[in-house]
Amino acid sequence: MSATPKIEPRGATVPEPRQNDPDTLARQILEKLTYSICKHPEQARKYDWLRATTLVVRDRIIDHWFASANKTRDTGDKRVYYLSMEFLIGRLLRDAINNLQLTGPIQEALKRYNVDVELVEMLEPDAALGNGGLGRLAACFMESMASTGVPGIGYGIRYVHGFFRQEIAEGAQVELPETWLMHGNPWEFERRDSTYEIGFGGKVVTQSEPGKPPRQVWRPTERVLAVAFDTPIVGWRGEQVNTLRLWSAQAIDPILLDAFNSGDHIGALVESNKAEAITRVLYPADSHQAGQELRLRQEYFFSAASLQDIIRRHVQEHGTLDTLADKVAIQLNDTHPAVSVAELMRLLVDVHGYEWDRAWQITRATFGYTNHTLLPEALEHWPVNLFERLLPRQMQIIYQINAGIIREASQDKGFDDTQIAAISLIDEGHGRRVRMGQLAFVGSHAINGVSALHTELMKQTVFRNLHELYPERIQNKTNGVTPRRWLMECNPGLTKLLTEAIGPAFLDDIEKLKDADKLADDAGFREKFAAVKRANKMRLADLISDRLAITLNPDAIFDIQVKRIHEYKRQFLNIIEAIALYNQIRAHPERDWTPRVKIFAGKAAPSYVQAKEIIHLANDVARLINGDPAVRDLLKVVFVPNYNVSLAEIIMPAADLSEQISTAGLEASGTGNMKFALNGALTIGTLDGANVEMLEHLGEENIFIFGLKADEVAQRRRNAHSGRSIIERTPLLREALDAISSGVFAPDNPARYHNLVSNLYNNDWWMICADFDAYWKTQRQLDVLFLDQTAWHSKGVHNTARIGWFSSDRSIREYAKDIWQAGPGQNA
Numbered sequence: 001m002s003a004t005p006k007i008e009p010r011g012a013t014v015p016e017p018r019q020n021d022p023d024t025l026a027r028q029i030l031e032k033l034t035y036s037i038c039k040h041p042e043q044a045r046k047y048d049w050l051r052a053t054t055l056v057v058r059d060r061i062i063d064h065w066f067a068s069a070n071k072t073r074d075t076g077d078k079r080v081y082y083l084s085m086e087f088l089i090g091r092l093l094r095d096a097i098n099n100l101q102l103t104g105p106i107q108e109a110l111k112r113y114n115v116d117v118e119l120v121e122m123l124e125p126d127a128a129l130g131n132g133g134l135g136r137l138a139a140c141f142m143e144s145m146a147s148t149g150v151p152g153i154g155y156g157i158r159y160v161h162g163f164f165r166q167e168i169a170e171g172a173q174v175e176l177p178e179t180w181l182m183h184g185n186p187w188e189f190e191r192r193d194s195t196y197e198i199g200f201g202g203k204v205v206t207q208s209e210p211g212k213p214p215r216q217v218w219r220p221t222e223r224v225l226a227v228a229f230d231t232p233i234v235g236w237r238g239e240q241v242n243t244l245r246l247w248s249a250q251a252i253d254p255i256l257l258d259a260f261n262s263g264d265h266i267g268a269l270v271e272s273n274k275a276e277a278i279t280r281v282l283y284p285a286d287s288h289q290a291g292q293e294l295r296l297r298q299e300y301f302f303s304a305a306s307l308q309d310i311i312r313r314h315v316q317e318h319g320t321l322d323t324l325a326d327k328v329a330i331q332l333n334d335t336h337p338a339v340s341v342a343e344l345m346r347l348l349v350d351v352h353g354y355e356w357d358r359a360w361q362i363t364r365a366t367f368g369y370t371n372h373t374l375l376p377e378a379l380e381h382w383p384v385n386l387f388e389r390l391l392p393r394q395m396q397i398i399y400q401i402n403a404g405i406i407r408e409a410s411q412d413k414g415f416d417d418t419q420i421a422a423i424s425l426i427d428e429g430h431g432r433r434v435r436m437g438q439l440a441f442v443g444s445h446a447i448n449g450v451s452a453l454h455t456e457l458m459k460q461t462v463f464r465n466l467h468e469l470y471p472e473r474i475q476n477k478t479n480g481v482t483p484r485r486w487l488m489e490c491n492p493g494l495t496k497l498l499t500e501a502i503g504p505a506f507l508d509d510i511e512k513l514k515d516a517d518k519l520a521d522d523a524g525f526r527e528k529f530a531a532v533k534r535a536n537k538m539r540l541a542d543l544i545s546d547r548l549a550i551t552l553n554p555d556a557i558f559d560i561q562v563k564r565i566h567e568y569k570r571q572f573l574n575i576i577e578a579i580a581l582y583n584q585i586r587a588h589p590e591r592d593w594t595p596r597v598k599i600f601a602g603k604a605a606p607s608y609v610q611a612k613e614i615i616h617l618a619n620d621v622a623r624l625i626n627g628d629p630a631v632r633d634l635l636k637v638v639f640v641p642n643y644n645v646s647l648a649e650i651i652m653p654a655a656d657l658s659e660q661i662s663t664a665g666l667e668a669s670g671t672g673n674m675k676f677a678l679n680g681a682l683t684i685g686t687l688d689g690a691n692v693e694m695l696e697h698l699g700e701e702n703i704f705i706f707g708l709k710a711d712e713v714a715q716r717r718r719n720a721h722s723g724r725s726i727i728e729r730t731p732l733l734r735e736a737l738d739a740i741s742s743g744v745f746a747p748d749n750p751a752r753y754h755n756l757v758s759n760l761y762n763n764d765w766w767m768i769c770a771d772f773d774a775y776w777k778t779q780r781q782l783d784v785l786f787l788d789q790t791a792w793h794s795k796g797v798h799n800t801a802r803i804g805w806f807s808s809d810r811s812i813r814e815y816a817k818d819i820w821q822a823g824p825g826q827n828a
């Protein structure tokens, strides 16, 4: 698309920066309310105040946004482009206010109108453009790039409907559409001047011009528009503002007028419906490949739009693509944007006339690829015939890349046929499929896992042969979380306490939390730490009482497992332990039981039958236990519906105990584990994902590790492990499973959980039986520890003080240095 000519202004191009005192803020909020929203303060509803406040904060962000963009343009610094199908960013107002240091002044300004800032902030809908850890990591990374001064642009999809809203009806998950854009979105700016055409289908023709080598030209039959929507991402202290650019699909012709005029009113809209469908809904599957054509369309659509945008910007600033890899780093967040490798090759070779080898060199130097899973069912592989039909030229390019890699492997490294079959971009075994992991790997100069253990397992399993071929490429980048959202904003009580105790330096460098480590032995500090925790538990208890009418005892252990529901994450193990505990309390009421509240939240993929059964079971068990006066204040089970970022912000600070109990070797990293520990919870967990490194940082006395290790799990699986003999010799486990099988939790359908239970007897793939005993014993150890509040809170303080390394600022600095060569100190 050719850009329209710009008007060159004379004189000042940016208005004076705005003042941040409460008087000015209050005046401007009133002005927005009046002139942008057209409401008188007396008629204004909370929602109007939210919008007026957002607009006032937004103005301040824009000043910084211009400055950041100008700086990068002027210095010519390298930019990082983070390509991700998902950005689970949640609410933005509090984040922006916090990072601009406006928390106090805004609160004060709104008070003048008798408006409570917290109530207003809570009205903002969550931007739920992601499924779980992967999407939330992308959001933490965007914030940390801005906070650490890395010029970064996130590229993704502007889904009209984000992750579904979960309701629980008679114990079962029901999925409802989510409508975050219903009231408009004041954070986004539509950029019609950044609109690109994206093609699908058609054929490839060879074009020959005299004196030039023949060129391949793709002639798509279908074209849609990608329109950019920009959201500012404010870094800490507002020093840098980066951009999240999300693409929305539109038809080139919004309506087929001929069809309309001839009376075909529905047919007239078919094209635009088909185009808009691309960005209508987020796929809610996080653990198996979606497999549908629409998903591949989404992947190509946002990859192709982002690359056109990157190339246009680069050519405008530098005049040539020769320097692309010097000025541009593109990170592929999992394989969802992996088709970018083929698309960049197409643009370089077919459109910009580069010779193949040079184009391949630029491509590989530009891309990096992060892997987030080893689960075979989650690895993306597309049927060759679908790929060919939708993206014929990209398919040819993939074949050509493959031929080069295979040549290298067999000629230079002497790979045999089995090894070649393993590295090939085409899986010949399952009806010919394109392996997106292999494509992303060979097209990148750096491939990373998200925890030390996961990275090692990547080398030994999915990428064993490619690692042999390119032994320098795989590296580790352990995940992190942003301390702004996951400490300062969600836990102002703890932030204040820490600031008073160790000074404010940790706000700028979270690893300085270490200064609080010695306070674990300070009784006065511990008491205040405990008081903050109790207040946070009360806040969660109030929410649960409002939403579910369940009353919780704030002196009980708040034992929390919140995350996607998946067999490998083993919510089932936690529920079985709850049933066993319930049985024991009833059998031995005379014992000194430590009161416990087991809290669950999380969504299941709509098509994942077992995960939905686990949700149902949690709710069925909760109903029975909570209704039994025999265990009244000693045990409660709660399933909180519709887990999302905003709910997490209330849950994390309220936990005493964090459940990170995945089958070892299967959780790539986990990031909830870090958020809980930052807020002072103790962890019960397996040696999986980042738990392994948490153990190293926290010290083994401050984290509760149990169960099989990854190699032991692999060994048992090889030996056809089953649960039967373990169940038979473990009465606590057997009784709990018998209770489930008896139908006591599901009187309306006693057979409901037969499958779940018989899987344990016959197979126990997820090692629930194998780990039950160790889990039970560790829980009882924690019961005893909790009675000693001094010891418990002392460990809690150590957790907060020692977890600073798991900040996404640290992760981003490592990516910037080792993969991107961008950001402060990296530009020549």
Ligand code: BZD
Pocket (backbone or CB within 6 Å): 131, 132, 133, 134, 135, 137, 285, 286, 287, 288, 372, 373, 378, 450, 479, 667, 668, 669, 670, 671, 689
């Ligand atoms: O990524 C998660 C892993 O399971 C976690 O262990 C890890 O901490 C985070 C961040 O690295 N993976 C996902 O969340 N995956 C998805 O959400 C997903 C989404 C679509 C398709 C496939 C997977």
